[in-house]
Amino acid sequence: xxxxxxxxxxxxxxxxxxxxxxxxxxxxxxxxxxxxxxxxxxxxxxxxxxxxxxxxxxxxxxxxxxxxxxxxxxxxxxxxxxxxxxxxxxxxxxxxxxxxxxxxxxxxxxxxxxxxxxxxxxxxxxxxxxxxxxxxxxxxxxxxxxxxxxxxxxxxxxxxxxxxxxxxxxxxxxxxxxxxxxxxxxxxxxxxxxxxxxxxxxxxxxxxxxxxxxxxxxxxxxxxxxxxxxxxxxxxxxxxxxxxxxxxxxxxxxxxxxxxxxxxxxxxxxxxxxxxxxxxxxxxxxxxxxxxxxxxxxxxxxxxxxxxxxxxxxxxxxxxxxxxxxxxxxxxxxxxxxxxxxxxxxxxxxxxxxxxxxxxxxxxxxxxxxxxxxxxxxxxxxxxxxxxxxxxxxxxxxxxxxxxxxxxxxxxxxxxxxxxxxxxxxxxxxxxxxxxxxxxxxxxxxxxxxxxxxxxxxxxxxxxxxxxxxxxxxxxxxxxxxxxxxxxxxxxxxxxxxxxxxxxxxxxxxxxxxxxxxxxxxxxxxxxxxxxxxxxxxxxxxxxxxxxxxxxxxxxxxxxxxxxxxxxxxxxxxxxxxxxxxxxxxxxxxxxxxxxxxxxxxxxxxxxxxxxxxxxxxxxxxxxxxxxxxxxxxxxxxx
Amino acid sequence: xxxxxxxxxxxxxxxxxxxxxxxxxxxxxxxxxxxxxxxxxxxxxxxxxxxxxxxxxxxxxxxxxxxxxxxxxxxxxxxxxxxxxxxxxxxxxxxxxxxxxxxxx
Numbered sequence: 001x002x003x004x005x006x007x008x009x010x011x012x013x014x015x016x017x018x019x020x021x022x023x024x025x026x027x028x029x030x031x032x033x034x035x036x037x038x039x040x041x042x043x044x045x046x047x048x049x050x051x052x053x054x055x056x057x058x059x060x061x062x063x064x065x066x067x068x069x070x071x072x073x074x075x076x077x078x079x080x081x082x083x084x085x086x087x088x089x090x091x092x093x094x095x096x097x098x099x100x101x102x103x104x105x106x107x108x109x110x111x112x113x114x115x116x117x118x119x120x121x122x123x124x125x126x127x128x129x130x131x132x133x134x135x136x137x138x139x140x141x142x143x144x145x146x147x148x149x150x151x152x153x154x155x156x157x158x159x160x161x162x163x164x165x166x167x168x169x170x171x172x173x174x175x176x177x178x179x180x181x182x183x184x185x186x187x188x189x190x191x192x193x194x195x196x197x198x199x200x201x202x203x204x205x206x207x208x209x210x211x212x213x214x215x216x217x218x219x220x221x222x223x224x225x226x227x228x229x230x231x232x233x234x235x236x237x238x239x240x241x242x243x244x245x246x247x248x249x250x251x252x253x254x255x256x257x258x259x260x261x262x263x264x265x266x267x268x269x270x271x272x273x274x275x276x277x278x279x280x281x282x283x284x285x286x287x288x289x290x291x292x293x294x295x296x297x298x299x300x301x302x303x304x305x306x307x308x309x310x311x312x313x314x315x316x317x318x319x320x321x322x323x324x325x326x327x328x329x330x331x332x333x334x335x336x337x338x339x340x341x342x343x344x345x346x347x348x349x350x351x352x353x354x355x356x357x358x359x360x361x362x363x364x365x366x367x368x369x370x371x372x373x374x375x376x377x378x379x380x381x382x383x384x385x386x387x388x389x390x391x392x393x394x395x396x397x398x399x400x401x402x403x404x405x406x407x408x409x410x411x412x413x414x415x416x417x418x419x420x421x422x423x424x425x426x427x428x429x430x431x432x433x434x435x436x437x438x439x440x441x442x443x444x445x446x447x448x449x450x451x452x453x454x455x456x457x458x459x460x461x462x463x464x465x466x467x468x469x470x471x472x473x474x475x476x477x478x479x480x481x482x483x484x485x486x487x488x489x490x491x492x493x494x495x496x497x498x499x500x501x502x503x504x505x506x507x508x509x510x511x512x513x514x515x516x517x518x519x520x521x522x523x524x525x526x527x528x529x530x531x532x533x534x535x536x537x538x539x540x541x542x543x544x545x546x547x548x549x550x551x552x553x554x555x556x557x558x559x560x561x562x563x564x565x566x567x568x569x570x571x572x573x574x575x576x577x578x579x580x581x582x583x584x585x586x587x588x589x590x591x592x593x594x595x596x597x598x599x600x601x602x603x604x605x606x607x608x609x610x611x612x613x614x615x616x617x618x619x620x621x622x623x624x625x626x627x628x629x630x631x632x633x634x635x636x637x638x639x
Numbered sequence: 640x641x642x643x644x645x646x647x648x649x650x651x652x653x654x655x656x657x658x659x660x661x662x663x664x665x666x667x668x669x670x671x672x673x674x675x676x677x678x679x680x681x682x683x684x685x686x687x688x689x690x691x692x693x694x695x696x697x698x699x700x701x702x703x704x705x706x707x708x709x710x711x712x713x714x715x716x717x718x719x720x721x722x723x724x725x726x727x728x729x730x731x732x733x734x735x736x737x738x739x740x741x742x743x744x
Contacts, residue, residue, distance in 0.1 A: 615740075
């Protein structure tokens with residue numbers, strides 16, 4: 001056995017860094033804290049790479065399958081003999097893969113932020129929060145049990161809240177951070193309910209016990225039924241609700257576009273590459289239960305993913321804020337991953353969708369972080385988020401232009417870039433199990449290519465815009481991460497995921513299925529060509545299109561009025577018919593009872609306080625009259 | 640028992656003294672007078688002790704001792720009370736009880 005004890009430092013070091021920077025950074029080394037945070041993360045990244053190498057290439061496989069290794073485990077909270085919450089580190093293919101993804105993207109974002117956030121107020125606070133986020137995210141993926149995962153899940157939500165609201169003097173940022181926190185928190189309620197039902201039925205929180213395909217947890221789950229579905233299915237649907245919230249799937253997606261109020265590196269790290277895929281990771285983590293014990297819940301996952309991806313892709317075609325386009329694109333791509341899990345089976349070639357989902361998670365992290373960081377570089381140069389105010393930037397920002405183009409080609413699924421491989425696996429998995437979902441994803445692939453290149457052409461080509469001052473290329477701290485991530489986006493498609501990350505730990509053979517691959521490339525190209533015609537040069541076509549499909553355009557532009565629906569439901573229904581009566585009851589019944597007791601006491605005591613005059617002689621008079629009275633009573637009536 | 644003054648005379652005297660004391664205690668506002676009234680009450684009780692001791696248990700001395708004890712306590716009490724009265728006088732320049740009302744309520 002290889003010793004993995006050192007992995008405890010992977011989550012612990014960012015936590016110490018957070019405490020260190022958060023407590024001492026502001027006072028003693030505000031300038032240095034960025035470098036310190038980045039160095040700390042560099043060490044973690046190195047440790048993660050070593051762990052990945054040792055896990056995938058040196059650790060022994062049993063029966064050709066990667067084993068789940070519990071590197072560290074301690075009882076954190078002993079409630080009763082049977083009920084205890086542990087903290088630990090679990091290594092298995094997906095957690096090790098996530099380690100690599102998180103630390104790589106996080107390191108890139110740290111380096112990038114050194115340039116992007118330079119001179120901002122709260123520089124050290126920013127890095128402290130980034131460290132907190134890294135800690136929570138690493139704790140989440142390494143969790144040995146579902147309760148530990150839940151704890152870190154909430155911590156991730158908090159750090160996301162803190163970072164979205166980083167510019168806390170901007171009301172819109174404050175609103176966005178509150179919105180993100182409340183929406184995800186509401187979804188997490190479902191997660192908690194799911195955990196409670198699940199562990200009540202199985203008697204354990206532990207992932208290894210829970211997800212053992214031949215174990216008792218899966219076997220006994222199907223028994224009890226409620227409303228036509230087994231209890232296991234209900235619990236998994238509730239657990240998935242947490243995933244919906246965190247991964248911004250429909251209908252809890254409304255927080256993600258607003259979360260773009262945060263600094264752009266934060267959007268790249270949290271709202272594109274790592275935190276929002278936590279929902280996918282959650283489903284993948286519980287996958288044996290979904291697949292073997294709750295297939296209906298898995299179908300829900302698939303359909304939610306498919307719908308969200310289509311929904312978001314349509315909205316993305318109409319938005320003009322580049323970060324919002326990217327946000328909807330993220331939502332759409334996560335929908336892809338969910339769908340891939342939804343159509344997957346367990347074990348061997350059946351688990352193609354699972355593998356494809358994890359593969360896409362990996363490549364998406366690379367190219368979406370690249371896109372966001374590129375967008376940050378553009379915003380840094382022209383000081384606006386709106387692509388209508390940009391154009392012809394390719395001359396001013398050569399490196400950003402090139403890396404952005406690579407990322408766009410990757411997300412559009414053009415071979416041999418990584419996006420092609422992972423997307424192709426997803427489409428293949430869908431093709432073999434559910435033709436409807438396949439058709440949806442096929443359309444989304446075209447839409448994705450279209451909106452990404454709409455973005456690309458409007459920013460870098462299009463009309464020549466006059467800028468107040470000539471945009472200039474970002475400093476090296478910002479371009480180097482772009483280049484590294486671009487290399488990652490190009491080559492990560494060649495990582496043999498079918499050998500490394502599979503549903504049951506065993507590798508299997510995959511081949512390129514031309515029947516799926518060729519049409520998917522074609523529709524990608526088709527999308528690019530349309531975007532080329534419409535946005536390469538300034539043309540009237542987009543406006544004409546918008547005028548022709550006036551109503552559908554307006555609907556999509558206003559995000560299908562989802563925010564308004566939420567406002568209506570919360571303000572007009574929940575507030576008016578639930579909260580207001582409750583508030584009335586609280587004010588007029590509960591509070592009034594208490595106030596009544598107090599005021600009665602007060603008025604009575606005001607009246608009777610004259611008795612206690614402090615005049616000794618009055619007391620004496622009362623005392624003596626009492627004594628005389630008693631004496632008379634005793635003498636004449638006590639016979 | 641021996642001849643002499645009947646016990647009722649003592650008791651009547653003691654009762655008169657006692658109620659005089661009580662009346663003084665309740666009606667007077669001057670602290671010294673109140674103290675004097677208290678002394679009257681104590682002394683009336685002393686007379687009762689002595690009278691009952693003499694008429695009921697002539698061969699025992701508890702009543703006598705008790706009166707001596709009361710006299711001692713009364714002396715101590717008078718000393719303490721006068722000390723307090725002097726302090727009150729210094730504080731308020733009066734020894735009227737109604738004026739010393741700072742700690743009321």
